[in-house]
Amino acid sequence: MIKVGIVGGTGYTGVELLRIFATHPEARVQAVTSRKEDxxxxxxxxxxxxxxxxxAFSSPDKARLTDCDVVFFATPHGVAMAQAPELVAAGVKVIDLAADFRMQDVAAFEKWYKLPHSCTDLLKEAAYGLPELNREAIRKARVVGNPGCYPTTMQLGYAPLLKAGVIDASHLIADxxxxxxxxxxxxxxxxxxxEASDNFKAYGVSGHRHSPETIERLSHLTSDKVGLLFTPHLVPMIRGMHSTLYARLTKEIDNAALQALFEDAYKDEPFVDVLPFGAHPxxxxxxxxxxxxxAVHRPGDGDTVVVLVVQDNLVKGASGQAVQCMNLxxxxxxxxxxxxxxxxx
Amino acid sequence: MIKVGIVGGTGYTGVELLRIFATHPEARVQAVTSRKEDxxxxxxxxxxxxxxxxxAFSSPDKARLTDCDVVFFATPHGVAMAQAPELVAAGVKVIDLAADFRMQDVAAFEKWYKLPHSCTDLLKEAAYGLPELNREAIRKARVVGNPGCYPTTMQLGYAPLLKAGVIDASHLIADxxxxxxxxxxxxxxxxxxxEASDNFKAYGVSGHRHSPETIERLSHLTSDKVGLLFTPHLVPMIRGMHSTLYARLTKEIDNAALQALFEDAYKDEPFVDVLPFGAHPxxxxxxxxxxxxxAVHRPGDGDTVVVLVVQDNLVKGASGQAVQCMNLxxxxxxxxxxxxxxxxx
Amino acid sequence: MIKVGIVGGTGYTGVELLRIFATHPEARVQAVTSRKEDxxxxxxxxxxxxxxxxxAFSSPDKARLTDCDVVFFATPHGVAMAQAPELVAAGVKVIDLAADFRMQDVAAFEKWYKLPHSCTDLLKEAAYGLPELNREAIRKARVVGNPGCYPTTMQLGYAPLLKAGVIDASHLIADxxxxxxxxxxxxxxxxxxxEASDNFKAYGVSGHRHSPETIERLSHLTSDKVGLLFTPHLVPMIRGMHSTLYARLTKEIDNAALQALFEDAYKDEPFVDVLPFGAHPxxxxxxxxxxxxxAVHRPGDGDTVVVLVVQDNLVKGASGQAVQCMNLxxxxxxxxxxxxxxxxx
Amino acid sequence: MIKVGIVGGTGYTGVELLRIFATHPEARVQAVTSRKEDxxxxxxxxxxxxxxxxxAFSSPDKARLTDCDVVFFATPHGVAMAQAPELVAAGVKVIDLAADFRMQDVAAFEKWYKLPHSCTDLLKEAAYGLPELNREAIRKARVVGNPGCYPTTMQLGYAPLLKAGVIDASHLIADxxxxxxxxxxxxxxxxxxxEASDNFKAYGVSGHRHSPETIERLSHLTSDKVGLLFTPHLVPMIRGMHSTLYARLTKEIDNAALQALFEDAYKDEPFVDVLPFGAHPxxxxxxxxxxxxxAVHRPGDGDTVVVLVVQDNLVKGASGQAVQCMNLxxxxxxxxxxxxxxxxx
Structure with a gap:
């Protein structure tokens, strides 16, 4: 039985971890920290x-996290990097649901998160926790930086196109x-x-920190320079994320071949489901x-491909993905x- | 492996059965009928x-339901009673999620559902599928009438009070x-x-068919005449049911004893959770x-007890309860x- | 043109006052205070x-409220009673949307609101701002205590029944x-x-401060002792209030006569609409x-009358009613x- | 007093017209037709x-629409073109909220709406009912084709950019x-x-009939060929529309000048509000x-401009705009x- 610790169990990703572990047959939550709710x-x-x-919640000092096999950080940015060194030294694996171990570009991290990075050694060895694109590294990792919710959809949606080299990587638009x-x-x-019900709005249109994370990761998939215009919006629903991804085709490719790119890429993936061409997930x-x-679309058989991606932002977009990494x-x-x-x- | 058939799998209770059976380790759905979606x-x-x-959906004639071990009817009222005799004769157990086998009072059924009852023989032996109040009968039943969603909350909320004889059974108010x-x-x-979003309304205030069902069942729990004023309302949410149950106390009883009535009644029940006195589920x-x-309340320590009951109307209020019966x-x-x-x- | 001041314009009743006054032909908002948003x-x-x-918002000290003709307090309880004396002395009329001037029973106020009442002199002359039941007093008032949202529905729903003396006033249930x-x-x-979306719950079931307010006012309508069990619930919608009012009949009265009680009571009221008997507003x-x-109901022609009352909690339940009072x-x-x-x- | 007729008053644009006319000081609804609800x-x-x-609703034959000064069609596509000739001949002005008189390109109409156009004469003289871009034509029109809801946002969002000739018109993306x-x-x-609550989805991604309408109208604003990729989505809210418009800049232009294009274009418009640069409506x-x-954005000061446009789809996107046309x-x-x-x- 894997002994699990959770730092910061009072937020939504924390309680979602608890929901998942309540029926996980190989792991047991042993400690959940919350200073306030001790x-x-x-x-x-x-x-x-x-x-x-x-x-029960316990304050961080009493939680004996070093007795755990793995510790999840469902905390604000900056907490994991402060505590990870001690845990890793004690042989505990670390999975951070915040941004501390997502980006290798320290300068970009510090610019977007307005925090100095205090743990660049571990960052170097940390694996980016997107199994479909980085499975082997995760298997061997001591530290995993779990992807942001938006970046998960953007990477899995653009990856087959970028790998195949059929789109203009410099002008991606992700709505x-x-x-x-x-x-x-x-x-x-x-x-x-x-405020949020019966309402719809964009936010962070001039810049959102999921952009640099996504660009860094997409750049591993192509030798072209990646340019991404990412526009997040808030939908009056509790859970769910829908990304509408646009890319200009740069090569002749017919729709069947387009669809095949995705089906081939994900045919063995248990958690990625490619719908029929032209479907609306x-x-x-x-x-x-x-x-x-x-699902993949090509409106009017024109030169632009549209990929529609959906997920539950708290599961594949956060806690579920983290457990998927743990399993690996x-x-x-x-x-x-x-x-x-x-x-x- | 129990072979399961579902008649009428296109509605919400049908798809909820499918969701549950997708991870049920001892049963497998073998046939789901829908004439239209064959x-x-x-x-x-x-x-x-x-x-x-x-x-896949199959039309009723091809579905070979008599090969199943159990058939669930997630259909409009009237369908189960037409098909049950043949199934029972073939040794198949029947669980009806509609009203055909809920009420023993045939006249009341015919009045409220505006259908002649064509299967009164099986009705007589049918068990009312509320395990917490009727477990032994369900275990032995060939035919189960699964309770209505509202009646489930009303019965489990009033039962401890009626059995203890501490309330005026003649003037129950269930909002x-x-x-x-x-x-x-x-x-x-x-x-x-x-129409339904950002809106709230009552409906069927002058009479709703869950009333006679509830009264018939509550009458088994007391020798007093049961009178029930039941007011259903529509909430702008997908799932969920909240019943606010009022009853006038007729005996001196302190709050701890009131609470104990409920805790004793349900202490071994896996699916009934009694919250602390005065909680708001x-x-x-x-x-x-x-x-x-x-949760049990007694506002102002007065002579009226208020029981707040919540459930998911599609699970404990319908398909989950039906599977609970099947398990039994x-x-x-x-x-x-x-x-x-x-x-x- | 009536010069209007609003103290506390950043909350929902404040912005609703602003919305109403934006098209009010006889009044103009001259000052809106907010210390924080000066x-x-x-x-x-x-x-x-x-x-x-x-x-623009202005801090209270700069707002020169004494130059206004009327000042609305859309503030937490306790603010209006601190500032009303100076305003009234300056000839300014005061309408408080909080509870400071609602209840004549100072002890009850202090118990439920956990505040000492600092302004009992003005309280004595203050008019309760429910025009349909207190119009003449409002016309002449210098200070109006605008009713709570729930109490508005309960009073207008029970008033015709209590005045006619046909119900048991001691056991009213308002859900x-x-x-x-x-x-x-x-x-x-x-x-x-x-947290609130796709969810439903009761709150304050053991006691809510709209109870003593409602009981005090209902007691003016009958010589019987009023007993009220009031259960508030939270609905996942932005605006709207639905009160389901139960009362036991104590006199023989047929349904037409019941309905007539309400139609007669409100026939000249511009803001109270009596629907046909048995409707579901x-x-x-x-x-x-x-x-x-x-709308009035009498389920099963039994001894209990049910009145269904709806309003917009921010308009007739708050800011609209306050403007109605101002007009008077x-x-x-x-x-x-x-x-x-x-x-x- | 303008005598107004409404054909098809039972849908949402019909009831919205009724709401607006209830307080319109210069017009009175004289007839509302509905065959079913006569x-x-x-x-x-x-x-x-x-x-x-x-x-009251009246059946079309009794409604005496030729006595009206203006008739609104809040009907499915195809109804207005069947009835308009008789009305126009009788001197009645016609405003169609459906698509019959929106597009001059008859072939495109017939392709997208799968209807033969039976009234091409009137179509030729019909004015497209977007006052901000077509005011003078509307003033003189006998027949107005009221714009679709999406096209209204796309046109008002792209117009200043197209007129100024600063964007690549051939690759517009409207999400x-x-x-x-x-x-x-x-x-x-x-x-x-x-089905629709707590959910989000795209629809009609491969083609939607608001595309040809928008392209036809945008083409009046530029000599370049217009190419538009339009992706509609369904938001779980009753009213409201948010269009996120993307365009690649083809000329050097700084942000202040970009913003000025919009402020100049709409400075005298009572119903178009240009928010500060970078705002999120x-x-x-x-x-x-x-x-x-x-509001106008230019993420990362790059070569793509993003325009965020919001409206109420039933008012500026339909019935309000129709009344605006009538006023003209x-x-x-x-x-x-x-x-x-x-x-x-």
């Missing part, structure tokens, strides 16, 4: 877990839409029901599951504990 | 099931609220997003799970395949 | 008002449901979209308007500036 | 209009999102609350009003009856 049973804050999770839980469990006015078909679904790191079947069927309706 | 893979209508359910999926997957104007703490949660009928552990953790947020 | 144009915080409201904006514009976790039919609609206090037609047609869908 | 008071179907609209009411009041499964800031708001056609101030302040929250 001693409170997790199921008191989240009654959905009553009878299923009997651990992305996220459910409100993607903004986290924060008491902010703009996230109130009365709905976010709800992935709700509460680790599935990502996508511990030699388990990658789908262990991640077989939840999407909840529809 | 030949269409189930996962084409419900892409959430892609890769998880590979059965109940349901998510929109409770109305089924029907192309009706009043169920449109643009939220529907989302049961979302997509078979749990029902309740086939000698399985009652929780088999029903261990989904509620999805929150 | 100098910021109102339309910058609320872009919905761009081009329609050109006033009420409110949209989330009723909780105000506060950065609280429980009000987040991801929807909250959306009052959205963004000052209308309150109600200044001798205007009561409907001036309140003719907005409900927004449906 | 004789039913409008306010019975839409209780939001009780006390405000006292007209647009609409609330569910945009799909109309139709009893379709995909529009059910339980929210759909709710236009809810239930005739305002369209937009009858020599009224363009804002008459359209001064509703957006409803927020």
């Amino acid at each position: 001693g409170m049973p997790v199921a008191e804050m989240y009654p959905s877990l009553r009878g299923r999770v009997d651990v 992305c839409k996220s459910g409100v839980s993607g903004a986290g469990r924060k008491a902010e006015l703009s996230l109130l029901f009365s 709905e976010t709800r078909t992935t709700r509460a599951s680790n599935m990502l679904r996508l 790191m511990f030699g388990l079947d990658e789908t262990t504990g991640l077989q939840q069927v999407p909840v529809l309706p | 030949g269409m893979p189930v996962a084409e209508m419900y892409p959430s099931l892609r890769g998880r359910v590979d059965v 109940c609220k349901s998510g929109v999926s409770g109305a089924g997957r029907k192309a009706e104007l009043s169920l449109l997003f643009s 939220e529907t989302r703490t049961t979302r997509a799970s078979n749990m029902l949660r309740l 009928m086939f000698g399985l552990d009652e929780t088999t395949g029903l261990q989904q953790v509620p999805v929150l947020p | 100098g910021m144009p109102v339309a910058e915080m609320y872009p919905s008002l761009r081009g329609r409201v050109d006033v 009420c449901k409110s949209g989330v904006s009723g909780a105000g514009r506060k950065a609280e976790l429980s009000l987040l979209f991801s 929807e909250t959306r039919t009052t959205r963004a308007s000052n209308m309150l609609r109600l 206090m200044f001798g205007l037609d009561e409907t001036t500036g309140l003719q907005q047609v409900p927004v449906l869908p | 004789g039913m008071p409008v306010a019975e179907m839409y209780p939001s209009l009780r006390g405000r609209v006292d007209v 647009c999102k609409s609330g569910v009411s945009g799909a109309g009041r139709k009893a379709e499964l995909s529009l059910l609350f339980s 929210e759909t709710r800031t236009t809810r239930a009003s005739n305002m369209l708001r937009l 056609m009858f020599g009224l101030d363009e804002t008459t009856g359209l001064q509703q302040v957006p409803v927020l929250p």
Whole structure:
């Protein structure tokens, strides 16, 4: 039984980890830290877990995380890099759901996250936790930087096209839409029901930190210079992410071949589902599951390809993906504990 | 492996059965009927099931339901009673999610459902499928009438009080609220997003057919005459049901004793969770799970007790409860395949 | 032109006052105070008002409220009673949307609001701002305590029955449901979209401060002792309130006579709409308007009458009613500036 | 008083016309046709209009539309062109909210709407009803084709850029999102609350009939060939539309000059609000009003400009715009009856 620690269990990615581990057959949550809620049973804050999770929050100093086999950081940026060295030294694997170990470009990290990076040694060896594009590195990693939710959809949507060299990598446009839980469990006015419901808006149009992360990773897939215009939007729904990806074709390729690029790329992937050419995936078909679904379009048989990608931002976009990485790191079947069927309706 | 047939798999209780059976370790769906969708893979209508359910709809005549061990009817009222005799004769167990086998009072059935009852013989032996109040009968039944969603909450909320004889059974008031999926997957104007969203209303206030069902069952729990005023409301949410149950106390009883009535009644029940006295259960703490949660209140320490009951109307209120009955009928552990953790947020 | 001041214009009742006054032909908002937002144009915080409201927030000390003809307090409880004496002394009329001037029972106020009442002299002369039941007092008042949102529905729903003496006043049950904006514009976790959406819950079941207010006012309508069990619930919608009111009949009265009680009571009221007997009013039919609609039911022709009442909690339940009071206090037609047609869908 | 007729008053654009005319000081609805609801008071179907609209539906043959001064068609495509000739011959002005009179390219109309065009004479003289770009033609028109909701946002968002000749017109990308009411009041499964809520999807990605309409109109603004990739999406909200418009710059232009293009273009427009450069307009800031708001972005000061446009799809995107046209056609101030302040929250 893998002994799991969770730092920062009170947010949405934390409780989602708890939900997943409640039925994971090979792992058991042994510690969940929260300085503020020390001693409170997790199921008191989240009654959905009553009878299923009997651990209590403990303050970080009491949590004895070094006794765990793996520790997940479901914390703000900056926490994992402060605590990872001690854990790794003690032989504990680390999976950070924040950004500390996502980008190798330290300068970009420091610019976008406005934090000095205090742990560049571990960063160098850290694996980027997107199994479909980086599986072998994850298997061997001591530290994993779990991808951002938007970057997961952009990378899996653009990868087959970039690898095949059929699109203009310099002018990608990603118009992305996220459910409100993607903004986290924060008491902010703009996230109130009365503000966010029955409303739609873009945000961070002039620049969002998921851009440099995505560009860095996409650049591994092509020798061309990658240029990305990424526009995030907020959708009045709890969970779900829909990315509408545009790219200009630079080579003659027919639609069957386009579709084949995706089917070939993902034919053995348990968590990537390529829909028939021209389909319209709905976010709800992935709700509460680790599935990502996508469909390829070519409107008017023109020179622009459109890829529609959907996922649950809290599962494949965060906690599910982190557990998928853990499974790899511990030699388990990658789908262990991640077989939840999407909840529809 | 139990061979399962589902008649009427295109509605919400049908797809919910499919979702549950996709991970049920002891049963396999062998046939799903739909006259209209004959030949269409189930996962084409419900892409959430892609890769998880590979059965196709078949027209009723081809479905060979008599080869199944159990057949669920997720159909409009009247269908199960027409087909049950043949199935039962062939040794197939029947679980009807509609009303055909819920009420022993045939006259009441015919009045409220405006259908002649064509199968009163089987009705007589049918068990009412509420395990917490009728477990032994279900175990032995060939035919189960699965309770309505509202009646489940009302019975489990009132039962401890009625059995203890501490309330005035003649003037129960049940103010109940349901998510929109409770109305089924029907192309009706009043169920449109643009009609039901950001809106709240009562319906059927002068009379709803879940009243006679509830009264008949509650009458088994007390020798007093049961009078029930039941008011259903429509909530702009997909899943979830909240019943606010009022009853006048007729005996001196302190709050600790009140609470103990509920804790004793349900202490061994895997799917009924009694919250601390005075708690406020939220529907989302049961979302997509078979749990029902309740809490007892006594405002101002007055003479009225208020019981708050929540469940997911499609699971404990319908398909989950039906599988719970099936588990009992086939000698399985009652929780088999029903261990989904509620999805929150 | 009536010169209007608003203290606390950043919350939902504040911005709703601004929306109403933007088209009120006889009044002009001259000052809106907010200590925190001093100098910021109102339309910058609320872009919905761009081009329609050109006033800026000013800090209370600069706002020169004593130059106004009337000042509305859209503030937390306790603010109005601190500032009202100076304003009234200067000849300014005061309308408080909080609770400071609602209840004559000072002890009850202090118990429920946990504040000492610092202004009992003005409280004594203050008029309760429910025009339909207290019009003459409002006309002459210098200080008006605007009713709570729930109490408005409960009083207008029970009044005809209590005045006619046909119900048991000692055991009223009011099961009420409110949209989330009723909780105000506060950065609280429980009000987040991801917490409140697709969810339903009761709150404050053991006691809510709208109870003593309602009981005090209902007691003016009957010589019987009033007992009220009031259960508030939170609905995942922005605006709207639905109260389901139960009362036991104590006299023989047929349904036509019941209905006539309500039609007679409200036949000249511009903002109370009595629907046909047995109708089901929807909250959306009052959205963004000052209308309150109600319908009377008598399920099974039994001894319990059910009154369904709907309103927009921010308009008739708050800011619209406050303007209605202002119109009366200044001798205007009561409907001036309140003719907005409900927004449906 | 302008005598108004409405053909097809039971849908959302029909009821929105009724809401607007309820407070329009210069026009009165005299007839609303519905074959199915002949004789039913409008306010019975839409209780939001009780006390405000006292007209009843009448069957088309009884409606005496030729007595009206203007007739609005809030009908499916094809109805207006069948009835317009008789009305125009009788001196009645016609405003069609469907597509019959939007496109001069008859072949394109017939291809996309799968209808032969039976009224090409009137089509030739019909004015496209977008006042900001076609005001003079509307003033003189006998027949107006009211624009589609999406095309309104695309045209007003791209027009200043196209007129200035600073973008590549051949590769416009419009990623647009609409609330569910945009799909109309139709009893379709995909529009059910339980299907559309907490969900997001694209639709019609391979081709949507608002594309040819938009391309035809944009082509009037530039001598370049217009190429448009238009992707519509469905947002779980009732009202509101958000278009995210992308265009590649072909000329050197700084951000201030970009912003000035828009401010100059719309400085006298009562219903177009240009927000500060880099702002993020929210759909709710236009809810239930005739305002369209937009903001210009240039991410990373790169070569792509992004225009964010929001409106209420039922008002500026349909019925409000139609009334704006009527005001022009009858020599009224363009804002008459359209001064509703957006409803927020």
